[in-house]
Amino acid sequence: MRIYTISPEQFLEFASSHPLNSYMQTQKYALVMADNGYDYEYIGYGDGNTLVAAALILSKTITGKSRYGYAPKGILIDYYNEALVKEFLNALKEYYEPQEYVFIKFNPEIIIGTTDKAHKFVMTYNGNVKIIDELTNFGVKRRKELKEFDLMQPRYNAYIDLKTFDIKKIDRECRKKVRKTIKQGMSLITGDVKDIDKLYPMLKTKRTANYYKTFYNVFDKDKSIDLVLVQMDFESRLESIKKLYEQEQLKNESLNSIIQSDPSPNNLTRKMASDRLLENIKNNILLATESLKKNKTAIVGGAIIVKHYNRISVITSGYSEEYKKYNPNYFLYCAIIERYKPYFSYLDMGGMTGKFDSSTMYKGLDEFKMKWNPIVFEFIGEFDYIVNEGLFSRLIKTSFIEDEFNQHPDYK
Numbered sequence: 001m002r003i004y005t006i007s008p009e010q011f012l013e014f015a016s017s018h019p020l021n022s023y024m025q026t027q028k029y030a031l032v033m034a035d036n037g038y039d040y041e042y043i044g045y046g047d048g049n050t051l052v053a054a055a056l057i058l059s060k061t062i063t064g065k066s067r068y069g070y071a072p073k074g075i076l077i078d079y080y081n082e083a084l085v086k087e088f089l090n091a092l093k094e095y096y097e098p099q100e101y102v103f104i105k106f107n108p109e110i111i112i113g114t115t116d117k118a119h120k121f122v123m124t125y126n127g128n129v130k131i132i133d134e135l136t137n138f139g140v141k142r143r144k145e146l147k148e149f150d151l152m153q154p155r156y157n158a159y160i161d162l163k164t165f166d167i168k169k170i171d172r173e174c175r176k177k178v179r180k181t182i183k184q185g186m187s188l189i190t191g192d193v194k195d196i197d198k199l200y201p202m203l204k205t206k207r208t209a210n211y212y213k214t215f216y217n218v219f220d221k222d223k224s225i226d227l228v229l230v231q232m233d234f235e236s237r238l239e240s241i242k243k244l245y246e247q248e249q250l251k252n253e254s255l256n257s258i259i260q261s262d263p264s265p266n267n268l269t270r271k272m273a274s275d276r277l278l279e280n281i282k283n284n285i286l287l288a289t290e291s292l293k294k295n296k297t298a299i300v301g302g303a304i305i306v307k308h309y310n311r312i313s314v315i316t317s318g319y320s321e322e323y324k325k326y327n328p329n330y331f332l333y334c335a336i337i338e339r340y341k342p343y344f345s346y347l348d349m350g351g352m353t354g355k356f357d358s359s360t361m362y363k364g365l366d367e368f369k370m371k372w373n374p375i376v377f378e379f380i381g382e383f384d385y386i387v388n389e390g391l392f393s394r395l396i397k398t399s400f401i402e403d404e405f406n407q408h409p410d411y412k
Contacts, residue, residue, distance in 0.1 A: 001087065003045050003095040006054065011042035014054045015076055020108055022073035023308040024153075025056050028218050029072065033058050035214045038070075043095070045077070045088050053077035053088050055106070062102060063400045066391060069096060071106040073153065079110060079131050086138050089385060096387045103384045103392060107153050113378035121356040121370065123378055135383060143382040148362055151382040152405075154351025158374035162341035167334070171371035174330065181331035183244070185237030186300070188335035191227040193217055199229065199302040202318035212304060212316065219306060228336065230301035230319070230328045234292040241288055245281045252278055301328035303336065312340050313348040333372065349374060 006014075008027045015021045023029060030040040038058040045053040055074040059067050078084055092104060110131060113123040132142060145151060167175060191198070193216045200209040219225035255271040291298070301319035305312050314336075319328040337347060349369050353360045354376075360366065370376075386392045395401050 001045060001047050001052070001091070003043050003088075003091045004048070006042045006044040006051070008042060010044065010051070011054055011056065014044065014051045015056075018054075018076045020073070020076050020110070021309070022109055023219075023224070023306050023313065024072040025074050025076060026308075027056075028221070028224070030056050030058070031218045032211075032215050033072075036211060045091060052084060057104070059101070060404070062395065062404060063398075065100045066395070067099070067101050068404075069101055069104040070152070071104065073107060073109050075106050075108065079108065079128075079134075082134055085134070089138050089140070092385060093387050100391075101387045102395060103386045103388075105152065105382065105384050107151065107382040108380060110380040111377045112380050115376050115378075117370070117373050121376065123354075123376075125378075128380065131380060139386070141384045141386065143384060148353040148355070148360055149351060153379075153382070155381050156352040156354035156376060156378050158349040158352050158369040158372070158376050160337065160347040160349065160372060160374050161345070162337065162347055163345055165337055165341060170373045174371040177327045177330040178334045181327050181334075183240045184326050184331075185233040185235070185240060186326075186328060186331045187231050187233065188332070188339060189229050189231050191229050191302070193220070193227075195227055195229060195299075195302075196304075198299045199227070199304075199318065202301060202320050203316050204318060205316055207316070215315065216304065224307045226305045226307065228303055228305060228332075228339070229299050230332050230335070232298050232300045232323065232326070232328070233296065234288055234298070235296055238285065238288040238292055241281060241284050245278065245285060248274060248278050248281060298323070300326070301332045303332060305336070305340075307344070310345040311348060312336075312344050312346070314350050317350075329368070352376060354378060 012027065015025050030042075034040055038060055040056060040058050043055055043057055044051045054076050055071040057074075058070045058072065060070075061067050075088075077088055096104060110128050111126070112128045112132070113125045115121050115123045136142065143151060145155065167178070193213050196209055196212050196216060200212065216225055216227060252271070252274040255267065255274055259267045259271055299320075300323040301317070303317035304315045306315055317329070317332065319332065333349070340347065349372070352366050352369055353362045356366065356370070
């Protein structure tokens with residue numbers, strides 16, 4: 001068997017039935033990355049008639065004629081078949097070394113650990129861990145994370161099982177915030193590529209707006225992407241707040257009558273709490289009135305979502321800092337779940353650090369996702385298969401690899 005280039009159609013046929021298939025191993029993703037400085041090709045491994053492995057390989061120049069390859073969420077192969085993997089890696093080296101490739105990077109979506117709230121977010125590992133040792137024995141290097149989100153793709157991801165999702169089982173504080181957002185006049189609307197300019201200022205990303213526009217345009221050709229936006233209607237919000245004020249005012253008047261005859265500490269405390277709440281609601285009425293004078297509605301959050309087989313993946317999401325106190329991010333994820341759960345099985349909420357404590361600068365991100373009672377998967381990680389040892393050793397001593405990946409390679 002040998003490695004050879006295959007057509008997009010051959011690759012699609014193989015990838016679509018492979019258990020490790022991903023939206024990143026598609027022609028659409030290849031086109032997106034081509035617009036971001038990568039070349040690409042589809043390779044297959046087989047006897048010329050039957051494929052037993054395949055991959056989308058992105059490639060880029062490091063320095064001079066030296067290049068590296070990257071199989072995002074690949075390579076698509078049976079990792080349980082040691083002999084096949086070993087033969088494939090040898091063929092990979094024979095194929096790419098004459099083309100002056102230094103290494104091939106890959107990060108297959110193989111789950112090695114699982115945890116959730118019921119297990120207090122302590123990871124339970126499975127038999128796939130042994131694949132790490134097998135790859136290492138074949139000369140593959142596993143990248144070490146020197147800091148959070150240091151790899152090409154996060155090693156930990158939060159997933160929600162949409163078929164079994166029950167809002168009653170999520171964090172109590174999370175439920176409370178979701179209920180409040182419904183009363184704030186928020187709704188989920190769909191947008192298109194033109195609306196990326198509205199969402200982009202709310203994103204915390206190193207990507208450019210053009211990257212997301214290209215992503216949207218390419219994936220929209222077969223309707224496998226959605227742009228959803230959180231819209232706040234100030235007129236509806238004002239009406240809702242006014243009703244809330246009227247209800248609390250009646251309660252406050254009742255408490256005022258009660259303390260006339262029974263000024264107990266408990267009744268006085270309840271009255272003062274009602275007074276504070278009324279004042280807060282009054283301020284919100286003023287803010288909503290001022291906002292309504294400027295605009296009837298405002299976009300306060302949103303997300304870009306890829307639809308791939310039975311899974312939806314949040315590619316990016318964000319919310320307006322101006323309206324942060326109204327928790328548009330809580331409304332966003334609740335609305336996404338309700339919108340897609342009749343049609344898909346899983347929601348990939350995106351990466352986490354895997355540090356389920358206070359020892360990370362991304363504590364807020366981790367805690368937000370944990371509140372939704374997700375299943376957290378730890379994937380096998382990122383690997384580099386060195387094609388040219390001599391050139392790789394020389395490059396390690398320079399800044400070229402460090403500049404490309406924002407870190408000096410370290411392995412474990």
